[in-house]
Amino acid sequence: MSEKKKKIAIIVHSGTLDKLYPVFMLSSTGSAMDADVHLFFTFWGLDALKKGGLESAKLPGVMSLGTGMMKDRIKKVNVPSLTELLKMCRSTGNVKIYACSTTMAIMDVKKEDLIPEVDDIVGAATFLDIAMDADVQLFI
């Protein structure tokens, strides 16, 4: 490849199903397109990194009542679960997962509460250092 390797940086701020799907779809696709993907989980996004967090993610607000129905539809059309998408992302080796250290302190989350796929616990400067020369920056 003649082109320089592309870099994608995403702040994952939301922990609801409807927002986590785009995060993991873009990440798995981005890594399949040979890009390095960096995911920085903060605020409600951090819930997704807690053990069992991806499995229990719901639709936002009053729509949360329809979560089961949405998950049935997702399964019916053969779209992978969030957990399966995470596994796909990790199998490529170019999707990195970071937990926001300040959010962990605010929400009293310990390192051992997080899934083992978390690469590092970092602050805003680490994300900005990555994002400043990234080709795609998103806030989801």
Next chain:
Amino acid sequence: MAGVIVDVEIDCRGMFCPMPIVQLKKATKDMKPGQVLRLMATDPGSVRDIPAWAGKTGNKVLEYSDDSGVFTFLIEVS
């Protein structure tokens, strides 16, 4: 395309984004430069997604056909 030898075939019919791309990447990882892969898909998104993937990863779409909603791609791995 006559005369093209297909080395690997993947069937992504019934799959939706991002699965065809993920499967395509997985399959091409083990292929040698110059080998050809045939991919079949039914996700309408794959019509543009697969050429976009090829463009970014430096691989080449040799042929594309649409047989009443079944999209077939021949991709040469570089």
